Amino acid sequence: MSLSSVTTEVVDPIPGAEAPHLPQQPDLVQLLTPEGERVEHPEYSLSISDDELRGLYRDLVLVRRWDVEATALQRQGELGIWASLLGQEAAQIGAGRALQPDDMAFPTYREHGVAWTRGVDPLDVISLFRGVDNGGWDPVATHFNLYTVVIGAQTLHATGYAMGVQRDGAETAVLAFLGDGATSQGEVNESMIWAASFSAPVVFFCQNNQYAISVPLERQSRVPLYQRAAGFGFPGVRVDGNDVLAVLAVTRAALAAAREGQGPTFIEAFTYRMGAHTTSDDPTRYRLASELEEWKLRDPIARLKVHLSRSGIADHHFFDSVERAADELATRIRSGTVEMPDPPATAMFDSVYAEQTPHLAQQRAAFVAYHESFEGGER
Numbered sequence: 001m002s003l004s005s006v007t008t009e010v011v012d013p014i015p016g017a018e019a020p021h022l023p024q025q026p027d028l029v030q031l032l033t034p035e036g037e038r039v040e041h042p043e044y045s046l047s048i049s050d051d052e053l054r055g056l057y058r059d060l061v062l063v064r065r066w067d068v069e070a071t072a073l074q075r076q077g078e079l080g081i082w083a084s085l086l087g088q089e090a091a092q093i094g095a096g097r098a099l100q101p102d103d104m105a106f107p108t109y110r111e112h113g114v115a116w117t118r119g120v121d122p123l124d125v126i127s128l129f130r131g132v133d134n135g136g137w138d139p140v141a142t143h144f145n146l147y148t149v150v151i152g153a154q155t156l157h158a159t160g161y162a163m164g165v166q167r168d169g170a171e172t173a174v175l176a177f178l179g180d181g182a183t184s185q186g187e188v189n190e191s192m193i194w195a196a197s198f199s200a201p202v203v204f205f206c207q208n209n210q211y212a213i214s215v216p217l218e219r220q221s222r223v224p225l226y227q228r229a230a231g232f233g234f235p236g237v238r239v240d241g242n243d244v245l246a247v248l249a250v251t252r253a254a255l256a257a258a259r260e261g262q263g264p265t266f267i268e269a270f271t272y273r274m275g276a277h278t279t280s281d282d283p284t285r286y287r288l289a290s291e292l293e294e295w296k297l298r299d300p301i302a303r304l305k306v307h308l309s310r311s312g313i314a315d316h317h318f319f320d321s322v323e324r325a326a327d328e329l330a331t332r333i334r335s336g337t338v339e340m341p342d343p344p345a346t347a348m349f350d351s352v353y354a355e356q357t358p359h360l361a362q363q364r365a366a367f368v369a370y371h372e373s374f375e376g377g378e379r
Helices: 050-075 089-098 112-117 122-130 153-168 186-197 225-232 244-259 289-296 300-310 316-338 345-349 358-372
Strands: 104-106 174-179 202-208 236-240 265-270
Touching: 050 089, 050 112, 050 122, 050 244, 050 300, 050 316, 089 112, 089 174, 089 202, 089 244, 089 265, 089 300, 104 153, 112 122, 122 316, 153 174, 153 186, 153 202, 174 244, 186 202, 186 225, 202 225, 202 244, 225 236, 225 265, 236 244, 244 265, 244 300, 345 358
Parallel strands: 104 174, 174 202, 202 265, 236 265
Antiparallel strands: none
């Protein structure tokens, strides 16, 4: 199944057809069914205005368009690699919109939707994947840390940050993102031990997209991932990761508990990676096309669109305006990407250490001398 079959177009469910239900999961928190029906949950309620609902829809559509455009740019040789979030938009937007301004988020390398909610310019993310810098945004200003490629390392950073703000007496919560595969990493388990021991104000947000690259969930864990939290001594919650309203409610509650001194929470957002792990991956080698087709019926954007339409919260004028905004964003992303200037070759020596070491200075000088030996100078 090629990525082109899953575009930015939001297709309403086929009349008379219902999306297949998720496997029997009595503990799954859901506020919006795949058919777009609003439901209640005994523990998690959500009071949200019509404007906020329309805003969430706009977030979902624009972030997907960003993602699809970036994937196309990589296929055309403009990016070195791209980690797609296709299908995981609700998990990221819901979690990102639950953050308060002073909260801090620690992403992996796929949290483009969270970056969007923190005001990070998409081009500042794309520049990293184009290889012209190490990440173009300010983590202090945005309260969104730089991307972490080392699997699971960001959970240690998040827990350490949470312990720091705890000692500062700040009413701040920390949100650490990870994937289902990362739960098998030692760093993640170490970070949860420390977080539990010190009641650190950190929420571990696991996007369970069913595959750790090519390894399916059933080969990673004998129990649902959220149940692992009990072994560390703090609550675990499983939420429908394709339901932006449920994700928002659950994450908001977990962050509030962290700020109030109740310690960490583990959230398992049960979702699906509709594209490849990265653009260097071929998912057709380890999963069936029928599986992807089944999850398309749970599309996070389609279900919210149906809800907005049926409830009269939005009409075709609104949806058309969002599509125009998506087109404008795609145009800006494409032109901004191809116009990014390449950094000088010596820039790779500039940010290795806060202060350049003698050994690094020697390496730089040797590099410059070597390239100056060619006609035309440094390359």
